[in-house]
Amino acid sequence: MTLAATTVAASGTPGFLSPTGVEIAFLLVGLVTLGAALVTVTTRQLVHAALWLVVALGGLAVEYLLLTAEFIAWVQVLIYVGSVVVLLLFGLMLTKAPIGRSPDADSGNRWAALTVAVAAAVALVWVVVDAFRATWIDLDGPAAGTTEVTGASLFRHWVLPFEALSVLLLAALVGAIVLSRKARADAGPAAPGKEGAR
Amino acid sequence: MNGAWDVALRLVVVFVVFLTFPLIVGQTEHKVMAHMQGRLGPMYAGGFHGWAQLIADGVKFAQKEDVVPAGADRRVFQLAPAVALLPYLLVLLALPIGPGEGAVGQVLDAGVFFVLAVMGVGVLGSLMAGWASANKYSLLGGLRTAAQLLAYELPMLLAAASVAMAAGTVSLPGIVHAFHWWWLPWQIVGAIVFFVAGLAELQRPPFDMPVADSEIIFGAYTEYTGLRFALFLLAEYAGIVVLCGLTTVLFLGGWHGPWGHDGLGWLWTLLKTAILAFLVIWLRVTYPRLREDQLQKLSWTLLVPLSLAQIALTGIVKVVIS
Numbered sequence: 001m002t003l004a005a006t007t008v009a010a011s012g013t014p015g016f017l018s019p020t021g022v023e024i025a026f027l028l029v030g031l032v033t034l035g036a037a038l039v040t041v042t043t044r045q046l047v048h049a050a051l052w053l054v055v056a057l058g059g060l061a062v063e064y065l066l067l068t069a070e071f072i073a074w075v076q077v078l079i080y081v082g083s084v085v086v087l088l089l090f091g092l093m094l095t096k097a098p099i100g101r102s103p104d105a106d107s108g109n110r111w112a113a114l115t116v117a118v119a120a121a122v123a124l125v126w127v128v129v130d131a132f133r134a135t136w137i138d139l140d141g142p143a144a145g146t147t148e149v150t151g152a153s154l155f156r157h158w159v160l161p162f163e164a165l166s167v168l169l170l171a172a173l174v175g176a177i178v179l180s181r182k183a184r185a186d187a188g189p190a191a192p193g194k195e196g197a198r
Numbered sequence: 199m200n201g202a203w204d205v206a207l208r209l210v211v212v213f214v215v216f217l218t219f220p221l222i223v224g225q226t227e228h229k230v231m232a233h234m235q236g237r238l239g240p241m242y243a244g245g246f247h248g249w250a251q252l253i254a255d256g257v258k259f260a261q262k263e264d265v266v267p268a269g270a271d272r273r274v275f276q277l278a279p280a281v282a283l284l285p286y287l288l289v290l291l292a293l294p295i296g297p298g299e300g301a302v303g304q305v306l307d308a309g310v311f312f313v314l315a316v317m318g319v320g321v322l323g324s325l326m327a328g329w330a331s332a333n334k335y336s337l338l339g340g341l342r343t344a345a346q347l348l349a350y351e352l353p354m355l356l357a358a359a360s361v362a363m364a365a366g367t368v369s370l371p372g373i374v375h376a377f378h379w380w381w382l383p384w385q386i387v388g389a390i391v392f393f394v395a396g397l398a399e400l401q402r403p404p405f406d407m408p409v410a411d412s413e414i415i416f417g418a419y420t421e422y423t424g425l426r427f428a429l430f431l432l433a434e435y436a437g438i439v440v441l442c443g444l445t446t447v448l449f450l451g452g453w454h455g456p457w458g459h460d461g462l463g464w465l466w467t468l469l470k471t472a473i474l475a476f477l478v479i480w481l482r483v484t485y486p487r488l489r490e491d492q493l494q495k496l497s498w499t500l501l502v503p504l505s506l507a508q509i510a511l512t513g514i515v516k517v518v519i520s
Contacts, residue, residue: 074311081319090325
């Protein structure tokens with residue numbers, strides 16, 4: 001989104017046959033990320049799944065870094081690795097997840113899930129490929145993803161979606177608080193609502 | 199070639215700081231705590247006032263057997279200390295200690311976010327240790343660690359965002375460059391919130407519920423022995439160095455001082471960091487441990503509103519003076 005605004009179609013279109021170092025690194029990290037994501041959804045060990053998710057999300061952050069989007073990369077680590085995965089692990093620790101394989105860590109919806117996942121992946125890849133085609137980011141020029149550039153494009157061109165998203169998140173937050181308070185009124189002193197609200 | 203040497207030299211310096219400063223803080227803690235409690239502390243190791251006590255401790259840890267419990271998740275258990283320790287090394291790379299290009303390991307465009315993100319990753323080590331040990335006390339410790347992190351990361355981020363707003367940049371050297379002395383009263387609430395939340399993230403007393411030794415032995419680290427246990431301890435003290443350094447850089451003006459900030463700026467940074475580290479030790483001796491519900495309450499009902507108020511104040515002043 002932000003990169004699209006500053007992407008330049010470099011003169012003398014670079015070919016696919018002579019990749020630069022950054023491109024090779026990008027591909028390798030992408031493979032690692034994909035592999036970690038696959039292990040995340042296939043492993044039978046619940047906590048390992050969460051830890052492989054850390055690898056996948058971290059790999060994504062490295063991809064952002066390679067595209068010079070430093071700010072996005074660190075926010076990715078901060079929000080997803082630092083908070084979402086911690087929340088996941090917190091939830092897992094409250095379950096009876098054993099060390100080793102969980103025999104019941106399987107769902108009957110395997111094929112439906114696979115179909116949805118493949119469909120979503122195809123749609124996303126299609127959109128990205130169709131939108132960018134053969135545009136190349138000029139990595140040698142001024143960095144296209146610095147905090148300044150990201151901030152300017154976010155608050156100049158994309159203010160409305162940004163605000164809409166924040167209202168959506170606020171609604172989710174209020175909803176979570178309402179739900180957790182109601183549960184407490186029904187079931188006496190139930191789980192603390194504060195973690196849920198975060 | 200020159201560039202490669204420069205990078206290597208910086209990495210070596212940061213690594214040496216990473217290995218020595220936590221030990222200095224640890225030794226200071228031994229002595230300061232002892233004197234505050236009317237004791238002498240270590241007096242024999244090394245001869246002069248027990249200066250080599252922590253080296254002796256290190257030798258002791260290295261000689262101990264490295265035990266992995268039979269029921270533990272071996273690989274996660276063994277990986278956890280590294281995950282806990284390495285992020286602090288990365289954070290040290292980004293902390294500027296003086297003006298100019300030469301006084302920071304690596305200049306980062308979004309330094310504040312880098313530092314906070316990587317510090318959050320360090321807590322994953324405690325969670326991994328807590329879960330993989332196959333021990334109820336460890337699991338409780340891990341749970342408390344996670345709950346504490348979730349509660350205190352938000353005020354810490356908001357306080358850091360306030361100072362980034364004031365400076366108009368998220369780069370750490372940029373923030374120190376923009377510092378003026380009157381920022382101190384202006385950002386004082388944010389500074390206190392940041393420091394307190396940082397203490398909680400490091401699980402230092404009075405926020406040491408996750409490792410409360412009188413209740414759950416040593417929390418997530420109960421099953422660890424030998425060098426791996428030492429690595430966790432080192433991570434705690436490296437965390438103190440990082441937190442104090444970060445508070446200095448963000449809120450206390452880093453290398454700015456009444457005089458001599460051209461040549462001796464790094465000395466100011468170190469002095470302020472050392473004073474804050476002393477404060478951390480002092481707090482440990484002074485306050486009793488907070489209970490879990492008190493911990494959560496302090497964060498959600500006091501620190502979060504305070505940091506939001508600080509952001510509002512920063513915004514208002516920023517608009518007025520610009």
